[in-house]
Amino acid sequence: MTLQDKTAVVTGAAHGIGEALARRLAACGAGRVVLVDIDSEGVSRVAEEVGGLARVVDVCAPEQVACLIGEIQTEFGAIDYCFSNAGVAVGGGLETEVEDWCRAWEVNALAHVHLARLVIPGMASRGEGRFVITASAAGLVSNVTAGPYAVAKASAVAFAEWLAINYGDSGVKVSCLCPQGVDTRMLEADDPLMAFLRKGALSPDQVVDAVFRGLEANQFLILPHHEVADYFRRKAGDYDRWLEGMRRFRRSLSTRRDDHETIRNENVKG
Numbered sequence: 001m002t003l004q005d006k007t008a009v010v011t012g013a014a015h016g017i018g019e020a021l022a023r024r025l026a027a028c029g030a031g032r033v034v035l036v037d038i039d040s041e042g043v044s045r046v047a048e049e050v051g052g053l054a055r056v057v058d059v060c061a062p063e064q065v066a067c068l069i070g071e072i073q074t075e076f077g078a079i080d081y082c083f084s085n086a087g088v089a090v091g092g093g094l095e096t097e098v099e100d101w102c103r104a105w106e107v108n109a110l111a112h113v114h115l116a117r118l119v120i121p122g123m124a125s126r127g128e129g130r131f132v133i134t135a136s137a138a139g140l141v142s143n144v145t146a147g148p149y150a151v152a153k154a155s156a157v158a159f160a161e162w163l164a165i166n167y168g169d170s171g172v173k174v175s176c177l178c179p180q181g182v183d184t185r186m187l188e189a190d191d192p193l194m195a196f197l198r199k200g201a202l203s204p205d206q207v208v209d210a211v212f213r214g215l216e217a218n219q220f221l222i223l224p225h226h227e228v229a230d231y232f233r234r235k236a237g238d239y240d241r242w243l244e245g246m247r248r249f250r251r252s253l254s255t256r257r258d259d260h261e262t263i264r265n266e267n268v269k270g
C-alpha cells in the first residue's frame with residue numbers, strides 16, 4: 001500500500017485497535033492521520049505521539065461527524081483511507097434496558113452509516129478509496145453473553161457487505177474486520193466469555209498486521225483469528241447443528257454462573 005501523501009481517518013483511535021491502526025499508518029508514512037475519539041485526553045495523547053491530528057467527536061452524532069469530514073476535506077482534500085472502528089461493549093440479553101440496546105446499535109452499527117454517507121460518495125466519484133469497518137466475529141457467529149453487541153455487530157457486517165456490493169464497481173474498496181478476542185480494554189470485563197476469549201487473544205498490533213495483509217490482498221473479510229473462518233463455514237453449512245453447538249458452548253460457560261450473573265448485571269449498565 002502506498003500511504004505517502006494519503007489522508008487516513010481512524011475512529012476510536014484513543015485506545016486499542018484504533019490506536020494501533022493510527023500508530024501503524026503514521027509509522028508507514030501516511031501523509032496525515034486524523035485520530036478521532038470521544039476520549040479527548042486519550043486521543044490527544046496518541047495523536048501527539050504519532051504526529052497526527054486529534055479530533056474529539058462522538059461518532060454517533062451526525063452533525064459532529066459532518067463538521068469533522070467537512071473540515072478534513074477543506075483542509076487536506078480527499079480522504080483516502082477511512083477506518084470506522086469506534087465501538088462499545090454492551091452485554092446482557094432481554095433484561096438489558098432498551099436505552100443500552102440503542103447505545104450498542106448507535107455506536108456499533110449506525111455510526112458506520114453516518115461516516116459512510118459523508119465519505120463514500122467522494123471516494124466513488126474519484127474511483128478510489130478504502131473504507132474499513134471494524135465489526136467483530138460476534139457479527140458473524142454471535143456472542144453468547146452480549147445480545148446487544150452481537151446484534152449490532154451483525155448489522156455492521158451487513159452494512160459493510162451492502163457497501164461493497166453497491167460501491168465496488170465505482171472503485172471503492174470496502175473491508176470488514178472481524179476479530180475475536182483482542183487484548184484491549186474491551187476484553188477486561190470479568191465475564192466467563194471474556195475469560196475464554198482472553199486465552200486466545202491477539203494483540204492490537206497483530207490485528208493491524210492482519211488488516212494490512214487484508215488490504216494488500218484486497219480482501220473484504222479480514223479475519224485475524226483463522227478459526228473464525230471455520231466457525232462461519234460451519235454455521236453456513238448446517239445452521240441447526242451450529243446453533244446446537246452454540247447452546248452447548250453457552251452451557252459450558254454457565255459453570256461459572258455466579259460470576260457471570262454479577263458481571264452481566266454490571267455490564268448492562270456499564
Ligand SMILES: NC(=O)c1ccc[n+]([C@@H]2O[C@H](COP(=O)([O-])OP(=O)(O)OC[C@H]3O[C@@H](n4cnc5c(N)ncnc54)[C@H](O)[C@@H]3O)[C@@H](O)[C@H]2O)c1
Nearest residue numbers: 012014015016017037038058059086087136181182184186
Ligand atoms: N477487543 C476485542 O476483543 C474486540 C473484538 C472484536 C471486535 N472489536 C471491535 O474493535 C473496535 C475497537 O475496540 P477495542 O477493542 O480497541 O476497544 P477500546 O475500548 O480499546 O477502543 C474503542 C475506542 O472507541 C472509542 N469510542 C467509543 N464510543 C465512541 C463514540 N461514540 N465516539 C467516538 N469514539 C468512541 C473509545 O473511546 C475507545 O477509544 C470496536 O468496534 C470493537 O467492537 C474488539
